[in-house]
Amino acid sequence: MRPDPLPASLSTPVVTPLMPSVVYASATPDELDLQYEGYENGYTYSREGHPNADVLAARIDRMEGGQGGVMTASGMAAVSAVLMGCLAAGDHVIGGDQLYGRSLRLMAEDLPRLGIETTLADSTDVDAIADAMRPNTKLVLIEVVSNPTLRIADLAEISALCRDMGVLLAVDNTFTTPALLKPFDHGADIVIHSVTKLLSGHSDVMAGYVCARDPDLNARLETFVVTSGMTPSPFDCWLGERGLLSFEVRLDRAQSTAARLADHLGSHPKVSRVLYPGRDDHPEAARAKALMGGQGGNMVSFVVPGGREVANAVARGAEGIAFAPTLGDVGTTLSHPASSSHRALTAEAREALGMPEGFFRVSVGLEDPDALIAVFDRALDGVPG
Known part of the structure; x- marks a missing residue:
């Protein structure tokens, strides 16, 4: 039997209805x-x-x-x-x-x-x-x-x-x-x-x-x-x-915080390299500015010299930040390509692409910028040496 028609209404929903039907019926x-x-x-x-x-x-x-x-x-x-x-x-x-x-x-x-x-x-x-x-x-x-x-x-x-x-x-x-x-x-x-x-x-x-x-x-x-x-x-x-519906608001907040985090990590003594498209020291800074109109996005990558022991210390120390191979969440996430997205590559291949064992990628979310910077400071304080 065909389902009953929806009730008639002068008003319309302000949210798109969820329509989970797998099958749609036609008359002929x-x-x-x-x-x-x-x-x-x-x-x-x-x-x-x-x-x-x-x-x-x-x-x-x-x-x-x-x-x-x-x-x-x-x-x-x-x-x-x-x-x-x-x-x-x-x-x-x-x-x-x-x-x-x-x-x-x-x-x-x-x-x-x-x-x-x-x-x-x-x-x-x-x-x-x-x-x-x-x-x-x-x-x-x-x-x-x-x-x-x-x-x-x-x-x-x-x-x-x-x-x-x-x-x-x-x-x-x-x-x-x-x-x-x-x-x-x-x-x-x-x-x-x-x-x-x-x-x-x-x-x-x-x-x-x-x-x-x-x-x-x-x-x-x-x-x-x-x-x-x-x-x-x-x-x-x-x-x-x-x-x-909230994408542009989220992106504006996240990339503002990402720029601050990148500048902070760039001056940290235990960080050897920071990559952020909005920084002047980025390898393609001029190109990034031309293509993205001076915006840098919400992603920050950085390198802490050392092997897996150092990587584990950073991940453990970043309490309150999800260590997870994803990005774009409302919460900041920390990713380690050597153990996630690029684990299929050899260590030598990752090194050639600029991803040593101590390479991390941060997807910056909507947290308070000062609180987020404090988390990374504590994580880096736990790095040996």
Whole structure:
């Protein structure tokens, strides 16, 4: 039996309703045809799309300047949809060599198994990307601010190179967010987000987003997401929309505190290096300022010289801060790439990328800045020597 219709009402909800139905009923086969063929809007089966996903995607579309973006079950699902949906056996893809650890793993281990050639290159140097180009290169995937080393990609030159070579450019905009940078404005063909992170901002959502500038390519990506079962749940999308409503306020507070924390750590005697895009000593400070309008974001990375004993001391000493491999929460989190996101790399490989054992990444939240700085001071006081 079909469900009873909703009660009639002159008023409307001020919050988007949560619509968890898996199945949607149509009156006739003709009605179903009209929906599947795009003549009428409607829903059939939630894996193929549902209202909460469309509401959230439309909000992110407006932020990014895109159209027809697709929600996925995670940020990595969005990355996978781009790589699998755009590439075939015999194609070649270039990835930034400081991508998120799982993105690196996907490119290094899974794509070659499927006959897709991969090369990792330094995205801060357009010449390195150019040297990696081949006749069969179809796609370049970069993060403008790399995870976790916070290096800044040469977006303008890479975009120009990809355009000249007829190669797609995909930008993972998770760290920068559309508040700091809109990749479509800089020539990107595809924009990716882990909505799990800053956009939702409460560590209770697992979702991703992908949007292509070209409608035909966007349709291909959507088809792959639906076919491979990457669609997120209505509840995650509903929570994601809830988080998005406070996104800009959260980011403003967090990056203000992050700038203060970075300056404090930069003068601490037990810290050998601080990376923050808003500091003048950042390796790509001028580029960061040009791309992000002087903003630095909410992520800070730093190095404490020493091995695992030192790393354990810092993590233990940072009482009140979650030691967890995530970012973008309302609470500050501390991450250690050597034991989490980049654990699959050898110590030598991590060292080459600028991530020694004492490297930490901080996702700054909404705490009182003075209280947060005091926590890090206590943690560093516990470091031997």
